[in-house]
Amino acid sequence: MQEFKTGYKIALVDGGQAEILRKIGGGGQGIVYEVIMEQKRYALKWYTCKLKNQEAFRENLQSNIEMGAPDDKFLWPLFLTLEEEGSFGYIMDLRPPEFSDFSDILNNKVKFSSTEMVIQSALNIVNGFRALHRKGRSYQDLNDGNFFINAATGDVLICDNDNVTPGDQKNSGDVGGKPGYMAPEVFRGDSHPNSLTDFHSLAVILFKLFLRHDPLWGADHERAPCITEEREMELYGTHPVFIFDPNDLSNRPVNGVHPNPIKLWPRYPQFFQDAFIQSFVKGMQDPNARLHDNEWQKILVRLRDEAISCPLCKRDWPINKLGQKGPINCVCGRAYSAPLRLQVGKYSVPLFPGKKLYGCHTIDGSDDYNTVTGEVIMNKNNPGLWGIKNLSLDRWEMITPGGERKTIDPGSVAPIGRGVSVTFKELTGKITQADET
Ligand SMILES: [Zn+2]
Numbered sequence: 118m119q120e121f122k123t124g125y126k127i128a129l130v131d132g133g134q135a136e137i138l139r140k141i142g143g144g145g146q147g148i149v150y151e152v153i154m155e156q157k158r159y160a161l162k163w164y165t166c167k168l169k170n171q172e173a174f175r176e177n178l179q180s181n182i183e184m185g186a187p188d189d190k191f192l193w194p195l196f197l198t199l200e201e202e203g204s205f206g207y208i209m210d211l212r213p214p215e216f217s218d219f220s221d222i223l224n225n226k227v228k229f230s231s232t233e234m235v236i237q238s239a240l241n242i243v244n245g246f247r248a249l250h251r252k253g254r255s256y257q258d259l260n261d262g263n264f265f266i267n268a269a270t271g272d273v274l275i276c277d278n279d280n281v282t283p284g285d286q287k288n289s290g291d292v293g294g295k296p297g298y299m300a301p302e303v304f305r306g307d308s309h310p311n312s313l314t315d316f317h318s319l320a321v322i323l324f325k326l327f328l329r330h331d332p333l334w335g336a337d338h339e340r341a342p343c344i345t346e347e348r349e350m351e352l353y354g355t356h357p358v359f360i361f362d363p364n365d366l367s368n369r370p371v372n373g374v375h376p377n378p379i380k381l382w383p384r385y386p387q388f389f390q391d392a393f394i395q396s397f398v399k400g401m402q403d404p405n406a407r408l409h410d411n412e413w414q415k416i417l418v419r420l421r422d423e424a425i426s427c428p429l430c431k432r433d434w435p436i437n438k439l440g441q442k443g444p445i446n447c448v449c450g451r452a453y454s455a456p457l458r459l460q461v462g463k464y465s466v467p468l469f470p471g472k473k474l475y476g477c478h479t480i481d482g483s484d485d486y487n488t489v490t491g492e493v494i495m496n497k498n499n500p501g502l503w504g505i506k507n508l509s510l511d512r513w514e515m516i517t518p519g520g521e522r523k524t525i526d527p528g529s530v531a532p533i534g535r536g537v538s539v540t541f542k543e544l545t546g547k548i549t550q551a552d553e554t
Pocket residue numbers: 427428429430431432447448449450451
């Protein structure tokens with residue numbers, strides 16, 4: 118079918134009209150236009166290819182529209198159009214200009230402002246999928262085309278929600294996913310996508326975000342660089358081998374050919390490497406062994422805790438820097454002794470200037486990974502004096518090692534010292550040396 122011209126009006130199911138302003142994108146499945154409705158601009162995705170089970174696909178979209186977005190990270194379908202020449206589309210919010218394509222981040226066209234923002238965006242991706250799964254839906258077609266990221270803030274928007282399906286039902290579009298992101302059992306045709314295959318695709322997305330490489334693309338791939346369908350089935354379906362499988366070294370990344378994973382993998386702490394090993398070794402054979410989104414949340418919060426930059430020159434340090442023995446030497450020449458840590462709940466947060474505490478650290482049982490409740494600050498007049506500033510609305514109480522009690526009102530600062538304990542609302546944290554238990 119022909120593309121719509123500027124000014125053309127499309128009728129919506131519930132009576133309104135959307136006027137075409139311009140084409141803003143297109144892919145295999147359809148064309149995306151900018152449209153205007155009642156003085157507000159939106160995006161219209163119009164399907165140009167023949168959809169399998171078109172009626173069921175439409176009904177599923179309508180049901181997702183009625184359910185509403187799982188949270189504000191989704192560019193969710195808002196209105197369905199009437200059919201024209203046997204095809205149709207749906208309206209969603211426009212992507213704000215500060216959000217970049219995930220693929221532009223992966224190929225380094227767009228760079229994050231800091232390591233913390235890479236982790237923040239990963240956490241936002243995981244939080245989005247957690248919200249979706251909690252609504253009883255599975256995404257089913259997770260790949261690098263589904264995200265927009267604000268590299269300055271780590272904010273994420275999840276788009277292309279048209280295959281989102283209730284529970285683990287087969288999606289009516291009969292979409293299996295994108296090669297490289299599909300779970301092996303989907304690739305082999307043994308299963309249709311479901312929430313467990315979403316967890317495989319999510320691990321691939323995270324691996325690509327942090328390692329800038331395909332988790333299965335190593336020496337095996339190079340042995341036959343001309344990929345036939347049969348070879349692809351072996352690499353992604355019948356014999357997938359993680360490039361960092363600790364027991365099977367056959368598919369390691371190749372020097373000079375795969376520089377990113379070789380350079381980046383050693384920069385991450387063991388617990389983070391283990392998360393990928395679990396997902397891509399055990400989880401490759403057993404879908405139930407894959408890390409769920411709530412497990413990724415905890416791992417990414419821990420990784421964000423460990424991401425630190427020099428308070429003097431602001432350079433980011435490699436994330437595993439804190440795991441090393443002895444003082445930390447920054448390239449600017451300044452040396453720091455290993456910071457004290459706040460042991461609170463399941464977290465151990467290094468107390469270093471700039472480090473933030475979130476709801477998940479200071480509120481009992483909270484999975485709020487985004488609301489900042491405290492920040493480690495440095496005294497302007499005496500850079501050797503550090504404290505935790507109370508950025509929450511709650512009154513904290515600290516107890517010094519000598520037993521003295523002090524109230525830390527919102528906006529006030531609790532001085533950091535070994536043996537100090539701080540009670541945030543109900544939860545109490547203790548400040549210790551890194552190697553103390
Ligand atoms: Zn420095």
